[in-house]
Amino acid sequence: MSTVLVVAKAPVPGLVKTRLTCSYSSVDAARIAAAALRDTLTAALAVPGTRCAVALGGRLEDAVDGSGLRRLFDRCDVFGQSEGGLAERLVAAHRRAAELGDGPVLQIGMDTPQVRPELLALGLEASRRSAALGPAEDGGWWALGVPEGAADRLACLLAVPMSTASTGSRTRRALADAGLVPQELPELRDVDRPDDVRAVAAACAPDSWFRRTAETLRAEQERCA
Structure with a gap:
């Protein structure tokens, strides 16, 4: 069975979306993160014939x-993230997800709440043959898929600097060097900075948690202006 792997942080105020706090309070930034995670998990759980696994950092008990x-996590296979930097945690999460069963694994984060189940299904299908990589507008990537049995080859990520403008291109080269030439998925914008919130919300469905939360916070800010 195919697996959508969500690598996420519990939306605890002060510990998530800290780059948003120049425009939002730490609690409101955590509200944005929680909404993004809700929509991401909902999309992952809606992909037919797949399981959803979550590599979770932080305590849900402290989260917004x-x-x-x-209630969404109860429908997923949830395990804690490993120690180390982002690359180390991603590699460990892929290995853990691969142990859950056969089939490809498509890993995403919680920063692209506009993602649709159909796009995740496309990424999984591409991952059956070699690999899939979804570029982000900021030069990073939002999705990484690999076929069954390829988790160990993702050790190539350990040599890739994360969270830079060249992370996407360097990841693509590292995968190719490891024999996993990736098929490119559609580019998405992720939520890192205040300007991203409105832009990504506009790409979400009207009834999505993220769009409704963004609109509520915008209205609250306008009332206080």
């Missing part, structure tokens, strides 16, 4: 919307 998220 912990009870609502818990």
Whole structure:
């Protein structure tokens, strides 16, 4: 069975989306993160014939919307993230997800709440043959898929600097060097900075948690202006 792997942080105020706090309070930044995670998990759980696995960092008990998220997590295979930097945690999460069963694994984060189940299914299908990589507008990537049995080859990520403008291109080269020439998925914008919130919300469905949260926070800011 194919697996959508979500690598996420519990939306705890002060510990998530800290780059948003120049325009939002730490609690509101965590509300944005919680909404993004809700939409991401909902999309992952809606992909037919797949399981959803979550590599979770932090304590859900301390998170904004912990009870609502818990209901979604109860439908997933949840395990803690490993120690180390981002690359080390991604590699370990892929290995753990691969142990859950056969089939390709498509890993995403919680920063692209506009993602649709159809796009995740496309990424999984591409990952059956070699690899899939979804570029992000900022030069990084939002999705990485590999076929069954290829998790160990993702050790190539350990040589790639993460969270830079060249992370996407360097990841693409590293995968190719490891024999996993990636098929490119559509580019998405992820939520890192305040300007991203409105842009990504506009790409979400009208009834999505992220769009409704962004619109609520915008209205609150306008009332206080």
